[in-house]
Every structure is written in C-alpha cells, then in structure tokens.
Amino acid sequence: MINKSFIKTSVIYTLAGTLPMASALILLPFYIHHLSTEVYGALQIYLAFSLLVQIIVTFSFDSSVYIHFHEFKNDFIKLSKFISSAFIFMTLLSLVITVFFAGAGDVIFKLVLPGRNVSFYPYGLASVGAGVFQALLKVHSSLLQSREKPETFFWSNVFSFTLIASFTIIGLELYPNSLMGPVVGRLLAALVTGIWVLMRIFREFGFQYDFTWLKTSFGFNTYTFIYQILQWFINYFDRIVMLLVLSLADVGVYVFATQCLIVLELLMNSLHSSFYPKVVSSIMAQSEKQSLPEINRYYHGLTAFIMISACAGVLLLPWAIETFVRKEAYRESIPYLPFLATIYFFRTMRLFFTAPYGILKYTKPLPIVYLIVVAIKILLMLVLMPQFKVFGVVIASLASSVLEIVLLRYSIKHMFRFRFNFFKIVGAPMILFLLIILLEPLLGKTYPYLIHFIYLTSCGALLWWAYRHEVKLLNPLYKK
Numbered sequence: 001m002i003n004k005s006f007i008k009t010s011v012i013y014t015l016a017g018t019l020p021m022a023s024a025l026i027l028l029p030f031y032i033h034h035l036s037t038e039v040y041g042a043l044q045i046y047l048a049f050s051l052l053v054q055i056i057v058t059f060s061f062d063s064s065v066y067i068h069f070h071e072f073k074n075d076f077i078k079l080s081k082f083i084s085s086a087f088i089f090m091t092l093l094s095l096v097i098t099v100f101f102a103g104a105g106d107v108i109f110k111l112v113l114p115g116r117n118v119s120f121y122p123y124g125l126a127s128v129g130a131g132v133f134q135a136l137l138k139v140h141s142s143l144l145q146s147r148e149k150p151e152t153f154f155w156s157n158v159f160s161f162t163l164i165a166s167f168t169i170i171g172l173e174l175y176p177n178s179l180m181g182p183v184v185g186r187l188l189a190a191l192v193t194g195i196w197v198l199m200r201i202f203r204e205f206g207f208q209y210d211f212t213w214l215k216t217s218f219g220f221n222t223y224t225f226i227y228q229i230l231q232w233f234i235n236y237f238d239r240i241v242m243l244l245v246l247s248l249a250d251v252g253v254y255v256f257a258t259q260c261l262i263v264l265e266l267l268m269n270s271l272h273s274s275f276y277p278k279v280v281s282s283i284m285a286q287s288e289k290q291s292l293p294e295i296n297r298y299y300h301g302l303t304a305f306i307m308i309s310a311c312a313g314v315l316l317l318p319w320a321i322e323t324f325v326r327k328e329a330y331r332e333s334i335p336y337l338p339f340l341a342t343i344y345f346f347r348t349m350r351l352f353f354t355a356p357y358g359i360l361k362y363t364k365p366l367p368i369v370y371l372i373v374v375a376i377k378i379l380l381m382l383v384l385m386p387q388f389k390v391f392g393v394v395i396a397s398l399a400s401s402v403l404e405i406v407l408l409r410y411s412i413k414h415m416f417r418f419r420f421n422f423f424k425i426v427g428a429p430m431i432l433f434l435l436i437i438l439l440e441p442l443l444g445k446t447y448p449y450l451i452h453f454i455y456l457t458s459c460g461a462l463l464w465w466a467y468r469h470e471v472k473l474l475n476p477l478y479k480k
Helices: 004-034 037-058 061-072 076-112 123-146 150-174 180-205 211-242 248-260 262-284 293-324 328-341 343-359 366-388 390-411 422-443 448-466 468-474
Strands: none
Touching: 004 037, 004 150, 004 180, 004 248, 004 262, 037 076, 037 123, 037 180, 037 211, 037 248, 037 328, 061 076, 061 123, 061 211, 076 123, 076 180, 123 150, 123 180, 150 180, 211 248, 211 366, 211 390, 248 262, 248 293, 248 328, 248 390, 262 293, 262 343, 293 328, 293 343, 293 422, 293 448, 328 343, 328 390, 328 422, 343 390, 343 422, 366 390, 422 448, 448 468
16 A cells, blocks of 8 residues: 555655756756866766776675675674675776776776877776765665665765766866866765765675675675676767767767756656556566556556656757757757757657566576677667768667667567557557658758647547547546
C-alpha cells in the first residue's frame, strides 16, 4: 500500500538522484557565459574521461551493494566485512588507476587525440582524481538507498552538488575561458565528499579486508561493469570520435545542443522512477512474465508526455537561445535541436523494452546488444562526419537508437512476452519522428516557428487519435 512515508521517500530519492544531471543544466548558463565553444568542447572531453574513471573505480559495486546488503543485513559482521572490503578494494584500485594514468595518461591522450588542444596534464590528471572520489560517493549513495536512509542520501547529494556548483562558479569568475574552475573545482568538491565517505564507512563498518567476501560479488560485478562501460561508449565516446574529423568548437556546439534538451531527460527519468516500483511488483507477481495493460498504461502516459515536451522544446528553445545567448557560436546549435529531440522518442521506448532485463536479472545479452550498437554508431560517425559534419553525429545517434530498440525487443522474447498497443508505444512516436526528419531539412530554416508549431499540433492530433476512446470517457455527457 502506498502511504505518506513511501511518497516522501520516493520524492527524496527522485530529487536527489536527479541532482548530478540537473547540475549540468544549472551550470550551463555559467559555462556559455565564461567559456568559448572550443573550451567548452574540451571541458566535455575531460568530463567524459572523468566519468570513465568513475565507472572503472566503482566496478559496479554501486549495483552489487544493493543485492549483498539484503543478503547480509541480518548479520552485521558479514555485512561489515563486505562493505569495508568493497571500499578498501575501490581505494586500492583508485591508487592503481591514478599511478597508471600519471605515467601513461599523456601518451594515451596523444595517441587518441593527436594534434588537439586536449592534453593530459594538468586537467586530465585532475579528471582522474575527480572520477576516483566521485566513485566512492556513488557507491555510498547506493548503500544509503539500500539501507533506506533517504534523508542522509538527500543531504549528501545536496552537499556534493553545492560544492561542485560553488567551486565551479568561483573558478569561472576567477579564471574566465579556462578549465581551472570546471575541472579543478570539481576535483576539490569530489575530494571533500570522497574523504567524508571513507571516514563515515570505516567508522561504522571498521577497517577490514576479506577477499573471499568480494569474490561472491565479482561474477555479478563483471557483467554489469561491461554493460556500464558500453553505456559510456554509447553516451560519451562520440565526443572523442568527433575530434578525429571535427574541431573542439564543433564538440562544444553539439554538446551544448544536447544539454539544452537535458530537461527532457530529467522529466523522463523522474516520471519513470515514480512508477517503476509498481512495474517491478506487477511483473514479479506474474507466473508468466508479460507486459499487462496496467503496466503498459504507465508507459503510454510517459510516451505521450515526452512527445509533447519534446515538441514544445523544439518550438521554444530556438527562441530562448536567440534571446538569451549572446555568443554567436553557441547559436549554431539551433539547427540540431529538432533532430536531437526525437532521440527521446526512442529513449522512452528503451525504458519500456529494457524493464524486463533488470527485473528478471537477465543481463546476459546486454553486452552483445550494446557492443553491436556502439560499433554501428562509431562506424556511421566515421563514414558520415567528413561530409555532414555535426549532422553526421546526429544521424549516427538516431540510427543507433533505432537499432538499439530492435535488438532489445527481440533479445528477451523467449523470457518475456510483450503485449502492448503498438500505436501508443511505437507508432505515434515514429510518425512524429518521420514528420520532423522530413519537414525540418526542407522548411525548418525558412519557416522555423511555423514548422515547429506544426510539429506540436501534429503531436496533439496523434495523441488525440491514440487516446480518443479515453477522451470520450472524460466527457460527462458521453454515454456508452
């Protein structure tokens, strides 16, 4: 039964969980005010690299700690050994990673990014440090969720966000058009929170290392770790691949366009988090695993909401950028917005088709699926970028998103039966997607506001048709 405590806890976890993503949106005005597109592009390379380090150091303990906490929660001695050993392991791994990159980082950067104004020293090394300490906070946050401590979870994330924002903004004011504030500021913030996490963990669970307890987790960790690495390649490696053909300024413009749409990501994830526990409960209660109407309704609403929000964003964001963004270079992102917005149509489909994988703990096909998706995306980028520039990256992202949905849909069909309204989940978004990619190149530049308004009205018409029977039921004068 849903009670006030459950609602309160859900709201706290949702708000705190979105802070890392929200920080990118909140800091965006400061970035574009103080940084050129070239420096902003370089920042995105360092942030992507820092996230890769974070994933390596975490080694999926952010996922496995939840499972093993519930396994050991009634035996504090075993739990203490596992938690303490996990954090000691991550600390030792952090030292190995730091020493490795301190010696080889410069060589790796020169090999991967030859002739680019992105060097390992000093900002690459600072990014390693930030990734290391952010990994500790990530696992600690997962542990707090497992222990059902929403208040501590919330305030630790708020504390981390406040430090990052404060150090970044102060650094940008003191060192404009420099990476000192965004990169070194993030390192200082991560250092403070990382030390706080270690002190808190070892004070409560002691300082004890038992490798036998870790081995019970490594099998699960390795599978999930590979999946997380592949997710990083899908979401962030395109920025590095871009530098093989394009400039740092192009990277900056492209990432700025994606960041303008990040509010869609926040809305989508928040809404999905609000009903996902009910989806889990419904599927786990079934003897024959399948998508029932009560499950599908949640995703119908999510899909409709994101379609409307994306079209509204396509209509309003160009005006906002032209009105409030003073640097002309950032305005070059406007033509990419309609196409990038359509990616969220596929991301809502992905949430629907990936739900059974996590609930049934069936992760075996995911590495293969995402290895194929990553390979296709990189190949398309390399083929298309010489001729289409940034649009080549956009096309590759859209194509890989479609492929991802197809592979996810069919890789689990023998374990889970999808029964759903095709038009509401797939058909309506695809019609709107085709409308945008056909009209935007033809008339988007000539009549932008008219065409973008047509997208919004077309979206409304599609949704009315999809939900016409439900709409009739809302009419008090309607009789069956």
